[in-house]
Amino acid sequence: MTNKKVKVATVSLAGCFGCHMSFLDLDERLVELVEHVQFDRSPLTDIEHCSPDCDIGLIEGGVCNSENVHVLREFRKNCKTLVAVGACAINGGLPAMRNHISLEDCLNEAYRDGIGVENAQIPSDVELPLLLDKVHPIHEVVKIDYFLPGCPPSADVFWKFLTDLLAGHEPSLPYELVHFD
Amino acid sequence: MQNFIKNLAQENDFQATRLLKILRGVQTKYLHIPKDAIEQLAELLNIPRTQIQNVVEFYSFFHLQPRGQYDILISSSITDLMVGQEELVNYFAEKLGLKIGEVRADGVVSLNNTSCTGMCDQSLAGLVNGYAITKLTKSRIDEIVENVNKQLPLEQWSRDLFDVQDNIIKSDLLLNQKPTQGEAINATFARGLMETLNEVEKSGLRGRGGAGYTTAWKWKFCHEENAIQRYIVCNADEGEPGTFKDRVLLNSYADSVFEGMTVAAAIIGATQGFIYLRGEYLHLYEKLEGILQARRNANLLGKNILQHGFDFDIEICLGAGAYICGEESALIESLEGKAGIPRNRPPYPVVSGYLNKPTSVNNVETFLAAANIAIHGGEWFANLGTAKSKGTKILSISGDCAKAGIYEYPFGTTIQTILNDCGASDVLGVQVGGPSGTFIANDEFERKIAFEDLATGGSFIVFNNSRNILDIVHNFSHFFAHESCGFCTPCRVGTSLLKKQVDKIVEGHGSAGDIVALEELCQLIKNYSHCGLGQTAANPVLTTLERYPELYQSMLKKISYEPGFDLDKSLETARRMAHRDDAHAHLAQVED
Numbered sequence: 001m002t003n004k005k006v007k008v009a010t011v012s013l014a015g016c017f018g019c020h021m022s023f024l025d026l027d028e029r030l031v032e033l034v035e036h037v038q039f040d041r042s043p044l045t046d047i048e049h050c051s052p053d054c055d056i057g058l059i060e061g062g063v064c065n066s067e068n069v070h071v072l073r074e075f076r077k078n079c080k081t082l083v084a085v086g087a088c089a090i091n092g093g094l095p096a097m098r099n100h101i102s103l104e105d106c107l108n109e110a111y112r113d114g115i116g117v118e119n120a121q122i123p124s125d126v127e128l129p130l131l132l133d134k135v136h137p138i139h140e141v142v143k144i145d146y147f148l149p150g151c152p153p154s155a156d157v158f159w160k161f162l163t164d165l166l167a168g169h170e171p172s173l174p175y176e177l178v179h180f181d
Numbered sequence: 182m183q184n185f186i187k188n189l190a191q192e193n194d195f196q197a198t199r200l201l202k203i204l205r206g207v208q209t210k211y212l213h214i215p216k217d218a219i220e221q222l223a224e225l226l227n228i229p230r231t232q233i234q235n236v237v238e239f240y241s242f243f244h245l246q247p248r249g250q251y252d253i254l255i256s257s258s259i260t261d262l263m264v265g266q267e268e269l270v271n272y273f274a275e276k277l278g279l280k281i282g283e284v285r286a287d288g289v290v291s292l293n294n295t296s297c298t299g300m301c302d303q304s305l306a307g308l309v310n311g312y313a314i315t316k317l318t319k320s321r322i323d324e325i326v327e328n329v330n331k332q333l334p335l336e337q338w339s340r341d342l343f344d345v346q347d348n349i350i351k352s353d354l355l356l357n358q359k360p361t362q363g364e365a366i367n368a369t370f371a372r373g374l375m376e377t378l379n380e381v382e383k384s385g386l387r388g389r390g391g392a393g394y395t396t397a398w399k400w401k402f403c404h405e406e407n408a409i410q411r412y413i414v415c416n417a418d419e420g421e422p423g424t425f426k427d428r429v430l431l432n433s434y435a436d437s438v439f440e441g442m443t444v445a446a447a448i449i450g451a452t453q454g455f456i457y458l459r460g461e462y463l464h465l466y467e468k469l470e471g472i473l474q475a476r477r478n479a480n481l482l483g484k485n486i487l488q489h490g491f492d493f494d495i496e497i498c499l500g501a502g503a504y505i506c507g508e509e510s511a512l513i514e515s516l517e518g519k520a521g522i523p524r525n526r527p528p529y530p531v532v533s534g535y536l537n538k539p540t541s542v543n544n545v546e547t548f549l550a551a552a553n554i555a556i557h558g559g560e561w562f563a564n565l566g567t568a569k570s571k572g573t574k575i576l577s578i579s580g581d582c583a584k585a586g587i588y589e590y591p592f593g594t595t596i597q598t599i600l601n602d603c604g605a606s607d608v609l610g611v612q613v614g615g616p617s618g619t620f621i622a623n624d625e626f627e628r629k630i631a632f633e634d635l636a637t638g639g640s641f642i643v644f645n646n647s648r649n650i651l652d653i654v655h656n657f658s659h660f661f662a663h664e665s666c667g668f669c670t671p672c673r674v675g676t677s678l679l680k681k682q683v684d685k686i687v688e689g690h691g692s693a694g695d696i697v698a699l700e701e702l703c704q705l706i707k708n709y710s711h712c713g714l715g716q717t718a719a720n721p722v723l724t725t726l727e728r729y730p731e732l733y734q735s736m737l738k739k740i741s742y743e744p745g746f747d748l749d750k751s752l753e754t755a756r757r758m759a760h761r762d763d764a765h766a767h768l769a770q771v772e773d
Binding site: 066069073076077102103104107122123124126128129130131132133134136140141142143 | 694742744745746748751752753754755756758759760761763765766768772
């Protein structure tokens with residue numbers, strides 16, 4: 001591993017932060033990790049935008065709205081290697097269950113016709129991102145270099161993947177790390 | 182309904198193997214398979230309800246929701262698209278007052294697309310309540326719409342609409358022979374059964390469905406299996422787009438085909454045979470039943486055939502719209518009344534086939550050849566062809582040529598010779614062997630029809646220079662995604678991903694990495710799929726990518742990546758509902 005620290009940025013799009021929580025399960029290995037890694041834009045640092053020289057971008061969650069598209073593009077632009085982390089980033093996951101229902105029905109149920117809705121109206125403000133009619137896996141919007149399977153991927157998966165990358169060889173996940181049966 | 186279904190089940194001896202036939206009866210009467218019918222049949226046939234549900238959902242011609250009284254299907258094979266299928270179907274839908282895929286509100290009529298119906302030499306083709314209609318034009322469509330709106334019974338429609346031509350244009354060794362009426366059976370017994378098997382081996386006859394397994398070996402292995410019962414099956418599930426020769430053989434040479442089956446049965450020791458006829462050839466069903474009956478009356482079938490002390494009979498089983506059932510083990514599953522999902526092999530059907538008994542499944546054309554070899558001997562056949570491919574091959578030629586139809590050639594004939602004969606000019610390329618075969622470009626026309634060069638089950642589609650290769654690939658990749666049986670993931674998911682990836686490139690959303698991704702996907706589907714369908718589903722892409730890489734590259738935009746769907750359009754609903762049209766309410770397809 002080289003002396004210069006590797007810049008890692010992370011984000012959760014249409015995800016539940018479960019992948020980030022699993023990342024934190026690295027526990028004491030985090031101490032070793034930060035000897036080689038510097039966190040850039042991430043919920044862990046509160047840095048708002050990516051530096052232009054990020055090495056690795058970890059993306060949790062799929063793409064469900066226009067803001068997700070902008071954030072994803074920012075990551076693609078600034079990270080040399082972009083990684084889809086977990087089921088939602090790879091397949092759309094749980095949020096994509098709405099893909100079987102029209103967006104119109106979803107919005108009406110949530111904001112107009114649902115039980116207990118007061119002052120029923122569809123939210124409308126330039127500050128609010130608009131929803132895409134379907135939730136997409138992130139590789140359908142930008143080019144993705146690696147995919148880490150799991151819901152969430154275990155801390156061991158993160159560790160193996162990152163240490164492989166830091167050591168400068170092609171990451172490979174042994175079967176024991178990615179089988180769920 | 183209860184009585185109807187009970188009677189139907191009784192007519193079929195309450196046999197679960199006859200499930201397809203029973204469901205066909207229910208579908209015809211009630212225009213769908215009602216839930217109650219499934220419950221009742223489960224009880225009567227003593228099989229799980231889910232097994233019936235599975236079969237209903239598997240086959241294209243069974244429906245859980247009612248279709249129209251006139252259920253119209255239009256073939257969407259590439260040869261149909263070449264005569265303007267899309268425009269004509271839209272015209273049809275507009276005239277009928279419905280959307281494609283839907284049933285009209287009054288329940289009278291429904292319209293949908295379907296896979297190739299085996300009428301590529303008389304496109305545009307389709308099916309009305311299962312019966313083939315051909316050469317559809319706007320005026321013929323008008324006539325059908327009028328019939329439908331008048332609710333005229335099908336029997337009173339003009340016969341001309343249902344006219345199916347043989348179009349035999351070039352005959353050789355086999356097509357020049359007269360249909361046999363016992364000659365092959367008598368010759369077989371006169372020579373001796375094993376001696377006749379030797380003649381079949383000497384003839385070098387290989388399976389005509391496309392795979393080309395040596396017929397004599399198949400029969401020999403089947404014969405050598407230790408079993409009380411064995412079966413002969415004729416594979417007439419001619420589903421490969423662009424193939425229609427078996428339809429013609431069954432229309433005009435059925436006696437010889439049945440006699441080939443009888444000879445094979447005598448050799449392997451089978452007393453029961455089946456002909457698995459694709460559902461699209463329903464129009465042949467009654468005619469074939471008639472021929473079988475005539476053969477029974479002439480003692481060419483039944484007990485003690487022609488006093489040779491040998492019993493054999495043939496039953497016709499109709500398919501229900503599933504390409505995969507052309508694969509022999511899927512066909513056997515279907516014969517057993519199940520969904521047509523290919524079995525693990527080995528054991529091969531010659532060891533464990535229909536009802537786990539030794540079964541020889543052969544193509545229609547193979548039986549035709551076998552009957553004639555039984556009469557004329559192996560040498561007669563082996564004199565023609567090449568070292569590894571003996572005899573002749575019957576081709577179904579369609580597409581951009583003056584004379585589409587049936588052509589019989591000795592193996593070893595060059596593509597150029599065939600193109601000259603069928604009147605094809607300004608040729609871009611030829612799809613040999615259907616979508617699962619090979620696309621050859623116009624600098625390869627000296628190649629030959631033969632197992633060692635261009636193997637084919639008989640499909641031969643000609644494209645001239647006005648055609649776009651990517652349109653062809655587009656059509657074929659949609660075909661495979663639709664016909665994947667869903668059993669194994671590489672094929673089920675892979676063919677859908679392949680379809681999406683091809684769509685992305687064809688629709689102009691492709692970018693640099695997309696061709697690499699396409700190729701990787703093709704290799705995955707090809708190498709990991711369970712059966713021949715998946716293993717060949719990527720062929721249209723692979724064979725054209727190899728020959729026209731620059732064409733694929735030219736479809737790519739010069740950017741690193743572009744989404745495969747229209748980003749801004751997918752915000753449309755949200756924009757409308759939020760009454761917004763500001764700058765933040767839009768997305769650029771590509772980042773600036």
